[in-house]
Amino acid sequence: MRIQITNGRVVDPANNVDRNTDVFVADGLIAGVGKAPAGFNAEASIDAAGCIVCPGLVDLAARLREPGFEYRATLESEMAAAAAGGITSLACPPDTDPPLDEPGLVEMLTHRARLPDFAHVYPVGALTVGLAGQRLTEMAELAEAGCVAFGQANTVILDTQVLLRAMQYAATFGFPVWLSAQDPYLARSGVAHDGEVAARLGLTGIPVVAETIALATILHLAQETGARLHVARISSAAGVEMIRAARAAGIKVSCDVAAHHLHLCENDIGFFNPHARLDPPLRALSDRDALRAGLADGTVDALCSDHTPVDDDGKQAPFGEAEAGATGLELLLPLTLKWAHEMKLPLVKALARVTSDPARVLGLAAGTLGVGRAADICIFDPEARVRITRERLKSQGKNTPFLGQELAGEVRYTLIDGHPAHTPPL
Amino acid sequence: MNSNPQLNKHGELQHLLTIEGLPREIIAAILDTAAPFTEVAEREVKKVPLLRGKSVFNLFFENSTRTRTTFEIAAKRLSADVINLNINTSSTTKGETLLDTVDNLSALQADIFVVRHASSGAPHLIAQHLAATGRDHIRVINAGDGRHAHPTQGLLDMYTIRHYKKDFTRLTVAIVGDVLHSRVARSQIHALTTLGVPEVRVIAPKTLLPTQVEQMGVRVFNDMREGLRGVDVVMMLRLQNERMNGALLPSPQEYFKYYGLTPDKLDLAKPDAIVMHPGPMNRGVEIDSAVADGRQAVILPQVTFGIAVRMAVMSMLGGA
Incomplete structure (x- = not known):
């Protein structure tokens, strides 16, 4: 289908475009x-x-909950949420049940996801079998099945020798390794940032050193092995500083931050709000500010939704027993705009962090309006204010700390390969 | 969810979930209400009819015969019907959820839930759930949640201090022991700072103190002798058995030597200092028997006052 998009302001960070003009789509490109x-x-x-x-x-980072957790979300519900959020490509972590550690599972997922209304799905394969941190997966086979990177989701490899080998093996094939940084011993039974709020509420804390110690380990191993390291969900000011220093020292490392962590901090736990139970935990206000600044100056490469649908039963529990995570696909764009607005950033720079920059991390020719590229397009009204309600959210996960709040930015159209996957209600 | 859920929109006490954020006037009102209740126990008929026809449900998700019994006695002295439920569920044994249990019990026409739970925030969750489902006529009293709060303990401690020391604004108070894991300590700290105690000290090795505990308005001492110097009140905390040998502390013997309250350490406090303990005590671990049974100990009066304070809280919440 040939579509002409008229009268809009085209903002295309990949090509440094920001002007009022038309976009022409033909044959999905x-x-x-x-x-x-x-x-x-x-x-x-x-x-x-x-x-x-x-x-x-x-x-x-978008958890689609398939296979294994269909009671929390299905591909259909979450893909509708992605389209409503203007998201046309997403990477999904391997912490499904079973984890994405076999080519057959990955093929099944990518096959199921291949529908015109669905965003392009890029699975992150498990680095170790069952995410158990002991035996390497068949990474090359998994890559052929569609995995774009390998990681451990929110788990870690305890045995540093296995970790070294896993990174060496990935580096052999040039596969990126995506790891989160949290020392499991220091984070043991922790449910919140080890700070003032945890002290007051009597919650078991996760100290910042849990992040920095794990980060030091994987940065050293990245240097040692030459693996392309991507640090998933950095959460602290000290972590941002370590990434900055590592990069200055020539280590190949990229990193991302979750949209929630740009706007919230430990104080948002309030009186045990289970929606503020996130992994990694919301940290101090100074950490939040460092994440915002680090994302603005490029130390943090990309902003992600860290979409984690949790059912009501999982959240209606005392804070420490509640499941961690928040729904995010439909909030990524408004939260990006909020950050840009509060930091007084030009839109072209802010949108780079959710388009061209994550595409670069993924090694994809996505996140661009370059002529000849796939017509993956988001058209949104930056002024329209949207109240986040359970009814409005298409995701099966209604769990968000922003529930009831009004945010600016409403997606009107989402085109995936030129196909309208999301259109305004008639 | 971020406003103080224990006060109604007129600023009156709706539930008792924590001492944090309770206005000084409400704390004083509870202590004043408790005073005449101490006399009820002296009477031949130890009952007043304030809660006649009301049902108090003791919802104990964590075992505690002692605390449960004090609530039971308090409720019975107010002529309430008391239903005791020991619901031993850990988060690992999945069954009926906490809120399912609450729904079922509120269908049995409960007026007051007294809740003890191993997870910090459980009573808040219950109070919010009752409000969200239009049942906010049911009142929730926190009888201890995780490491978070034990407000009636904090209040009975304040009653005790007021009884012996009268004026809070001239006192130096030391809280000694496992502050990190203690809901009692958190409630005491909030109560003491709200009532205007100019210096609240915490004394413990670094492994038993929360990070940034000083943000709660306390002065931190790692040396017990230094911390006890010149204090008016010594509030001892119980050290749980499972914390005595491991990564937090090497042994109960070493703990006793450095952090146990012995007569010679107590000598550093003011001569008229009182010694408190929320019970049950570990003699020879956190406190020497000579102190526990000594003239400065007010540990048994604490227990007696505890009944009156719990009667006060229940009558204020449920007497409408």
């Missing part, structure tokens, strides 16, 4: 920006007056 290709006649047009036209968002 971007056929032109500003100038129609020869002989283009549109079959349909989208009036994007008052809207931003940008590349579809690329999310580095």
Whole structure:
């Protein structure tokens, strides 16, 4: 189908574009920006007056809960949420049940996800069998089945020799290794940042050193093995500083932060709000500020939703017993805009952190409106204010600390390979 | 969820979940209400009819015969019907959820839930759930949640201090022991700072103190002798058995030597200092018998006052 998107403000960080112009889509690809290709006649047009036209968002962490946790979410519900959130590509962590440690499971998932309304799914394979941290997975086979990177989701490899070998093996094939940084001993039974709020509420704390010690280990091993390391969900100011120093020392490392951690801190736990139970934990206000600044200056490469749908039973429990995680697909864009607005960042720079930058981390030619690329496009009204309610959320997970709040930025259209996956209600 | 859920919109006590955020006037009102109740126990008929026809459910998700009994006595002296439920569930044995249990019991026309739970925040969750389901006529009293709070213990401690020392604004109070794991300590700290005690000290080895405990308005001492110097009140905390040998402390013997309250250490406090303990005591671990049974100990009066304070809280919440 040939579509002409008119009257919008095109913001395309990959090509450093920010101007009012038209975008032309043909055969699922971007056929032109500003100038129609020869002989283009549109079959349909989208009036994007008052809207931003940008590349579809690329999310580095979205749990789809398949296979294994279909009672929490299904591919259908979460893909509808992704489209409603303007997300057209997403990486999913391997912590499904069973974990993504066999090519067959990965093929099944990518096959199930191959529908026109669905975002492109890029599975992160398990680095070790069963995520148990003992035996390497068949990474090369898994890569052929569609895995773009290998990781341990929120678990860690305790045995540092296995970790070293896993990174060496991944480096052999040039596969990126995605790891979260949390020392399991220091984080033992922890449910909140080890600070003032945990002290007051009597919650078991997870100290910042749990992050920095684990981070030191994986940074050293990245240097040793030459593996391409991506640190998932950095949470502390000290962590951001270590990434900055490691990069200055020439270590190949990228990292991301979850959208919640840009806006919330330990104080948002209030009186035991289970929606503020997240992994890694929300840390001090100074940590939050360092994450915001680190993302702005590029030390932190990308912003992700860390989408984790949890059912009501999982959240309606005392704080420490509640399951960690928040739904995020439909909040990624508004939370990006909120950060940009509060930091007074140009839109083209802010949107880079959810389009071209995560695409670079993934090694994908996505997150761009470059001519000839897939027509993955998000059209949103940056001024429209949206109240986050259970009814509005398409995700099966209604768990978000932003429930009831009003955020600016409403997605009007999401095109995936030129196909309208999300359109305004009639 | 972020406003203080234990006060109603007129600022009146709706539930008793924690001492944090309770206005000084409410604490004083509870202590004042408790005073005449101490006399009820002296009467031949130890009963007043304030809660006649009301049902008090003791919901104990964590075992505690002692605390449960004091609530039971308090409720019975107020003429309430008392139903004791020991619901031994750990988070690992999945069955009926906490809120399912609450729903079922509120269908049995409960007026007051007295809740003890191993997880910090469980009584808050119950109070929020009752409000969200239109049953906020049921009142919740926290009888101890995880490491978070034990407000009636904190209040009975304040009653005891007031009884012996009268004026809070001239006192130096030391809390000694396992502050990290203690809901009692947290409630004591909030109560003492709210009532205007100018210096609240905590004394413990670093392994038994929460990070940033000083943010709660206390002065930290690692040396017990230094910390006890010149204090008016010594509040001892119980050290749980499972914490005595391991990564927190090497042995009960070493703990006793450095952090046990012995007569010679107590000599550093003011001569008229009182010694308190929430019970049950570990003699020879956190406290020497000579001190526990000594003239400065007010540990048994604490227990007696505890009944009156719990009667006060229940009558204020449920007497409407």
